[in-house]
Amino acid sequence: MKKKFLYIMMALCSFSFVACSDDDYIPGKSELDADRELMTMFRVDDNSNKGDTDPYRCQVVNINDVQLRWYGVDGCAGYELKWGLQGNVSSGLAEDWENPKNIEGSVILGPDELEYLVKDLQYSTPYHFAIRTLSKKGEGHHSKWYGYGSGRQWSEYCSFTTEPRYDTPEVIVVNDVTETTFRVNIDRQLATSGSDDQQQKYLNYFEVVDGNFVMQTLTVAPSPTNPNAACPDKWKNYKLTQEDFERGYVDIDGLETNCVYLVNVQNDNVAVHWDAIYNTCVIRMDGVAGEPILIKHFADPNDTIRGAYDYNASRLDTIIDNFTADGSLAEGQIFYLEGGKTYYFAQNVSICKGFTLQTDPETVSKGNAKVLMGGTWTYDNGACGNAMNFMFGRNPQTGELGGINVKSVIFKDLDFDCPKAVHYGLYNGNTTGNYFINMYSMGMAVSFQSFEIYNCTFQGQVRGFLRTQGSNRKTFEKIQIENCIFYNSGYYDNKGGGYCWFFGDGALAKCNVFNDFIFRNNTIYDSPHGAFISNNKDNFDWPANIRYKFTIENNTFINFETRGGSKIFDMRNVPSGTEIIFQKNLFILAKDASDNRTMNSQAIDLRTVNGDGVIIYDFKDNYSTNAYLTKGSIFSSGFDASKNNAGYNFNVSGTEELAVHLGDEQDPEGISPTELMKNPNPPHHDPDKLMHRGIDLNNLYYNNTDKVRKSAIYRLGIGDPRWRQ
Known part of the structure; x- marks a missing residue:
């Protein structure tokens, strides 16, 4: 109690020093706002200028809790706090913050409370926080919100990213995905979850009975990318049976074509959701691919990528990336390139969604389309400036705990090259470390139905051809x-x-x-x-x-x-x-x-x-x-x-x-x-x-x-x- 009282007094004194200076700007206060409360601020380095030396700063604690502290305002009625995922509220726009769907949590506190612990947040996830001072006069007299900034305004911004979750066993794997069904394979055994060291780590965090991880409930939910996707009620909170465990799988049905779903199993004995679940599977349903899409060749004379126009090359990587993010295009989409023409990559391309890339059958008589995997220019010393690879999967995005399931990826009738790649003898022992397809060392678990290549040529992949790596699961049917x-x-x-x-x-x-x-x-x-x-x-x-x-x-x-x-x-x-x-x-x-x-x-x-x-x-x-x-x-x-x-x-x-x-x-x-x-x-x-x-x-x-x-x-x-x- 003494420590908290001392902190409150220090906070009040600090804020009073700022507020009582006639020459200083008071955030949220102007002549037009004379009848509104002063706008408080979270205590962060941008306004305390003390960094980690400030014992009363806002910070992440206990891996996935955020300790918030703020400056007190004399005579106010209290404080209102709210928080949301960075991706939903980082625009700085009031309409994003005032959309209830974007708010993960909120709380109203009394005038003497100057700290609050936001507990049990999603792991490895950036959050934004906002606060306002409440007036005894009621609505219309409360202060403006602090924290609505987009990150560019230091005095209007408060954000923290929770730390990564402890090691989690992979007890579910999804396969046999169709347009409306998939199979969830369940392996509860501690003995098959990893090395002896990994098993010991799991025992520190997960309940194990008779050699099996404890789980009672399987949940299937639409991804936030398509929140209204169909999902039968029985799968939203399905109670697992002994027959399910003995069989080793549960077949899920009644889902919606080309939509993305999140699949979890959890231990209902654990109160905190993010600790109750095991690994998360992110599943894209099959869809009906549309007609093949011809990517017409266009060599932009004003292209900012060095060497691209010299090769008369049309950019391709952004098109594949956009397809991955486009929910209106189903897996299995076929993309045609013009025969005899040259396309190029300016960045690595993550493969997270099945597709076919091939030379247009109507123009293949002019020769295979050529795809440059970067390698269109060199530094002055001769090193290749931009060698690129395809990548199996990708690094995890905000809050993702699962893996990526991909249907068939097919390349056909294409000539791949990295023309400026240098090998050991060409560049004084320094070489281009490229592959045709690689994987991030921290990449998410991946499961591919197939990876297929037909009638293609490959030049300029110096370090290797196909490589998987990292500590997560990789399966290829x-x-x-x-x-x-x-x-x-x-x-x-x-x-x-x-x-x-x-x-x-x-x-x-x-x-x-x-x-x-x-x-x-x-x-x-x-x-x-x-x-x-x-x-x-x-x-x-x-x-x-x-x-x-x-x-x-x-x-x-x-x-x-x-x-x-x-x-x-x-x-x-x-x-x-x-x-x-x-x-x-x-x-x-x-x-x-x-x-x-x-x-x-x-x-x-x-x-x-x-x-x-x-x-x-x-x-x-x-x-x-x-x-x-x-x-x-x-x-x-x-x-x-x-x-x-x-x-x-x-x-x-x-x-x-x-x-x-x-x-x-x-x-x-x-x-x-x-x-x-x-x-x-x-x-x-x-x-x-x-x-x-x-x-x-x-x-x-x-x-x-x-x-x-x-x-x-x-x-x-x-x-x-x-x-x-």
């Missing part, structure tokens, strides 16, 4: 890439490292990037990254529903990872039930006599099959040309090596088909790279700065000779079929 060419990427470091081609960082046992991975009829030419497939060497006690499946067929790998010898499969540990189909792939090592580059090439590092230990290998009909072999093999350590190859004894066609063949009975010696192709040798040699660049794809077509036609590679249809004549 399918990744499919067909009829594509990858070349002219350079190398990220001198050993050809960087990140892998397909990097599926799990982070949690529930993650699965490789549920159904299909890579067919593609060519990778002399583009050194890391391994082709990597799960970050993760090693989990994977649940029974997690397994990998790879289908890798009819691909041509030319000088694949020779610089550092990275492997095709670099996983070490895989879940039980993993299946690897690896057939009719062609491996070529090629260089001219004057080229001194190393030709190191390795196949696999897979050591352990966890769980029941079941793995299916289906390796057969994989071939190589007959140059630069190590003990008769294209690999210094091949698929047929018994060490670090957990599937050695499980191949469907026998261990002999784990070997990469040179020929067959009709072609026992095989064929050399230059006998097979017009000129597969790289045009630039080590230490030429242009090494791994300058590829002429026309040189990869097969020679029209009897030797080629009689070769096993040609007769059996091995490798990418596009190079056959």
Whole structure:
């Protein structure tokens, strides 16, 4: 009590000092307002000028509580406070503050109360606060509101962001989304919620009984983006049953096409909503996509993005971003680009909503549309100024506690490039750290129905191609890439490292990037990254529903990872039930006599099959040309090596088909790279700065000779079929 009394006296004295000076401006007071109360102010640094040294300042306490304090006004009737989410009231407009829908809470306090604790706010969320002095004369005589400012007026503004929530187990995942239904999968088990350390953290905050997180209620509610969306009453407060838990899921119906819903399960024993809920799922329903939208090419002569007009390029990233935010456009929308024209990105593009991007079928005869992933200019020192990536999902927005569920994302008939990207040899060892698609380290959990690429080319992705990362869940029902060419990427470091081609960082046992991975009829030419497939060497006690499946067929790998010898499969540990189909792939090592580059090439590092230990290998009909072999093999350590190859004894066609063949009975010696192709040798040699660049794809077509036609590679249809004549 003494401490509070001392604070009140200090506050009153401080305010009286300001108010009693004839020369000082009194906020909210003028001759026109002579009959209104003085406008008080929250005690913040902008008016106390004491910063963190002020023991009576407004501040966030206890993670998600805000302690408010303000200057007292003698003789008033009391104070009225209210607060709202930043996104709703930060305009500074009175009509936003006076809209009841935008107000999260309010309170009226007596004249002797100069502090108030706003408790249990949403985590990681910015709030704005407003206050006015109440007059004993009643309405019409109260002071003006302090806090209506937009943030640009220091004396009219008070805002605080609550701190992030403690670690939260992911007990619900939504899939099988249709236009009006979805399935909520429920996993209550503490044992499957993460590592031992994570489980111990969860026990500090969540109630667990018999090894299960306690939950009684499932709620489905329309997102604030579409508050009037249909939702049957039974799902607004659904009481979970033992049958639901045993089944492991609840099927939700009666929802509205193309609308967004928030899904939670909660422990009703906990009084505070933000502590009662577990992870939140943010679900967009299927919708009926409209007719394809043609994005007409327009190269703006006044474009402020350097180099864009020089490439005669039309901006594209803003259109994809606007589509994501546009509730009137359903997932599955098809966007056409004009054939033979060039488009560009000026910023990363977050993929949070399914779509198709492709060259217009009516103009594809003019060639694929080209999409520049930034890379339209360089700094004076030669560094690439604006390399861009697609991004899986995005960082969480205000108050979001859940993940992002995305339908199919499809790219078709497009040529992607980052023309000014620099690799290790071009820029004194400093390189462009770009990918085709990456993920934010703090990104929200993501679930993709499919990620598909057809008939595209890729140049200038220097550090890696597809990367997931971060501590949240990532699940992909399918990744499919067909009829594509990858070349002219350079190398990220001198050993050809960087990140892998397909990097599926799990982070949690529930993650699965490789549920159904299909890579067919593609060519990778002399583009050194890391391994082709990597799960970050993760090693989990994977649940029974997690397994990998790879289908890798009819691909041509030319000088694949020779610089550092990275492997095709670099996983070490895989879940039980993993299946690897690896057939009719062609491996070529090629260089001219004057080229001194190393030709190191390795196949696999897979050591352990966890769980029941079941793995299916289906390796057969994989071939190589007959140059630069190590003990008769294209690999210094091949698929047929018994060490670090957990599937050695499980191949469907026998261990002999784990070997990469040179020929067959009709072609026992095989064929050399230059006998097979017009000129597969790289045009630039080590230490030429242009090494791994300058590829002429026309040189990869097969020679029209009897030797080629009689070769096993040609007769059996091995490798990418596009190079056959």
